Amino acid sequence: MNKYIEELTKYLDREPLKRLLMACEDIRTMRVRGAGKIARYAARTLKETCLNVRCNSSTDYINAVKKIARCLVNTRPTAVSLPNSMRFILNRLFEDYKSGIDDVDTLKDLTAKYSDSFIKNSLDAVKTIAELGSRRIKDGDIIMTHCHSTVAVKILQKAWDSGKHIEVFVRETRPRYQGHITAKALASAGIPVTLIVDSAARYFMKDVDLIVIGADTVAVNGAVINKIGTSELALVAKESRVNVMVGAETYKFDPKTVSGELVKIEERDWREVINEEKLKVIGNIKVRNPAFDVTPPQYIDIIVTERGVIPPQAAFLIIQSEFKISLPHIRDPWE
Template sequence: MNVTELTAFFNEVIKKDSNISPAVAAIKTLLEYIRLQSFSTVVELRESVINAIDVLTRTDSSAISVRSGCEMLLRFITLTALDAGLDSGMEKCKEILLKNGQVFLSKASKARSRIARVACPWIPSGSNILVHSKSRVVLEILKEACVKNGTFHVYVCESSPDNSGLSMMEELNKLGIKVTLILDAAVGAVMEKVDFVLLGAEAVVESGGIINKIGTSTIGLCAKMLNKPVYVAVESFKFVRFYPLNNRDIPNEFKYKYSTISSVKDLENEHPLIDYTQPSLLTLLFTDIGIFTPSAVSDELVKLYL
């Protein structure tokens, strides 16, 4: 599988299932890549997978989300080599890796429903909720809460530049949930009306902060000023080993699409697509492995990666 085939397979996975996370699509692509390729050693396999990850992060999907999911798979490769033993042979090692990878893929695919069950009790009937952009996890939570807890009112930021909030509004309307679309600039005015903020995330970093759609940091700052809780719903495979101190620490490959980076000389004139929200602005993280405070994230990262 060459670079073109790898990218084409990844894009096809996303095209076939609009609800699939880029991270899960990347893991699925890497497992297919491993299945089709031949390797003589674990080192060769690992290096080939690292090269494949670099290719996938150079697509126009969320680079940091793709990288976080792929790093989890790299951990599986290392553990599989240890489980298989040095004398088992490469084919046996590959067989175990693909088996473990499918188990991981299955768990990752079920993460949203687990998060919805965990978060549902925190969405009481009659709540006024602010959400940003279109998050598949947040949508799943609101869907379950609507059935189990009763009615509530959701304010959705339109989320420029792609206006993904419009799509979120349409999905909520289909579920019969009362929804109001607001301008991104109206966050400060609307924040007084809401009981809490519910966000998704592209990644959770080592500090306990999150990287998410541009505008998330502004929402966090407004919520902090008005003492509104900020809840984040995110899959554990989006926990990433990265420690930014501020938005200037976020590399360009995370801020912009690859097509923008490769075609535009002066990125100063381009709007970043994501921003970093500090852990001090967040209240709780709802994940498929439990509910955490931002300060507990570093401990969970150690458990996930070691």
């Protein structure tokens, strides 16, 4: 991060740089959490930071935009929504720049325009997915979910608001307990909620009709990368012949997986699992804390996107359509 700070001091005064670094820290430490919220927060931060760039030429401005985007992208490696928000904005901005627009103020206005456009599209996508996903829920269904996904919550709330009497099992999702956020949101909407420990999924699966979860990333083969424990839940559901529905905006599909690049799984600080005092009591042991896992496509029945409902095997069609994939190597605009 020190390298980025040094590079950015050329383009940003102290206060805008401080706000950018605080935003990066908000994402890295999960003060801002959830793939969609992270993407929108990053887009808003890019906009506000770029409006404060000081430079003498359009070339300098474009270089500054790349460095700011790179600083944001490097905060968390797994959720593709963040880099895809940057791709959405930068690809459009750079097309305008290459077409001959070289006035710095105009480029700043375009950066703001494309950032606002991404945020609006993201919020609209959630509404559409909630509508489409809720149609797949039947009156009387008992549903299980995992972690906290805005999309999954909105699907369940939409089903409830449309008059379907559902009940929801929410796994607490250790070690950060994001399931508590989901439980609160659903209970506030009036939905009957039962909070369970993560390891109780198989015990209650006999009572469950449907699994509804979100996604941090969808790979080209339809595999879903989501909060650790998702793959185990999907496996238990598969064993019990319970369908798994994933809600995912199209900007959560990873274009770089087309060229065979693997999704990097973030491993977070072990202190999220156990504090140092307790660790000393236990003794000399290793503690690991992967934040995500990979659910194979054969454990997923449908993926609900704002473009429609697809089987996981159709993920490539979404990537091809959204990102205009034509080359085996995808070069990021901030490179």
